Amino acid sequence: MDHIHTVILALIQGVTEFLPISSSAHLILPNQVLGWPDQGLAFDVAVHFGSLMAVLLYFRKEVWQLICDGLGGFKTGQFTDEGRLAWLIVLATIPAGLAGLVFKDFIETHLRSSAVIATTTIVFGLLLWWSDVYGKRRDDIGKLDWKKALMIGVAQAVALIPGTSRSGITMTAGLMLGMKREAAARFSFLMSIPVIALSALLLTFELLDTESVPWDSIFLGVVLSGISAYLCIHYFMQFISRTGMAPFAIYRLLLGGALIWLILTQ
Template sequence: MDILHIIALAIIQGLTEFLPISSSAHLILPNQVLGWPDQGLAFDVAVHFGTLLAVIAYFRKDVWALIRDGLAGFGSGKFTDDGRLAWLIVLATIPAGLAGLAFQGFIETTLRSAAVIASTTIIFGVVLWWADARSVHTHTLAQLNWKRALAIGAAQALALIPGTSRSGITMTAGLMLGMERKDAARFSFLMSIPIIALSALLLIIELLEQSQPVHWHDLFLGTVLSGISAFVCIHYFLQFINRIGMAPFAIYRLLLGAALFWMILG
């Protein structure tokens, strides 16, 4: 790939991984509209790894507390808030993990089309807008229980459908359950750590089975740029989400979905 392609695709992945606007919808645009070459599996692994490093780095204190208190509580039977949250994240990861193992082949061969991505971009944009408008925005992470965590985890499984947006659907589910915007986003980001790690692991296994040459300098640049853009995205999203709400992202999804349909039908 050209250096411009690497920079653009890495930044797109870093930003759209955590904004509720669908990374898959954005990553087809350079290929479909501009005729850019497919970035390849190795590059996908690199940019996913970059976003994983970004979310771990941003929430490094939280991650340490979750691991420490989660393991301590498992041993003693007495859980702190962080320890309880750690196991709720594990619980919320199970539905997407099982769905991925069961349906990944079907999704890869049947649902990865521009029409599907355009449709889900619009549909789940409307649902996000509705959930944000109807939510009471009163429940915090401290009030999260296993039923609500499992419901958000089940919603995360829908993100296997291209165009849905993992962060978008999990935030939507949190808002439907009455969570504050910032806490819904925070739980979504923390939930992303195990699911992105699992996705990256599966991509690495698939990559090892291929015999194509690896351009390590391209992968390093992609990892760094996606990580930096993801870190910045998380920071500013959490800073402003309570003030701006989800409406701007929902409107953007509607416009993006319409543009994709125009591209398909034009």
């Protein structure tokens, strides 16, 4: 890739990673629709790492509290609300981790297409809208139990299919289970930390088998995706409390419709 492609794709990754519109879809589409060169494994590692740094920095106090209280509960025999939340996040991560190990090769071989992305973009966009309109939106994150956390974790596993959106489907599941918008978004963002970390680690191991690494693209990818992801988290949390999920659902329907038009006219 040249530097222009690197900058654009890094910004796309940073903005879309935590919005309910699918970052994987937006990274695949420039290659499939515009004919851009594939960004490659090294760039995927870079933008994942940048997104991870953004969410860790934004929730740094909460993450530290989750770690301390989660581990501290074993010493005292009693878990605080944050300690219990820490282990619910671990539980919710298991389905995606197992699904990734089992279905990763199949997904990369058969599901990274414009047709699949168009379908999932529309279907899960409609589900996002439905959950926002008809969800009860009464529970804070403290009301989350292990059954609900596991259900959201299963939803996160479905997000391995391109176009689904990890943040979108986990927020959708949270809203369907009666969580408030801000609570569903916060749990989704905190859940992303182990998933993104595991994904980046796996990609890094795969990268060790390559002969060369474009360090200039990696540096740009980390910095730009990190900055844009941090800003996205900050403004998204403020935005959904006032507006809700409707703008993102509408965007997904328009994007899916545009993809279908492109497929039919090619």
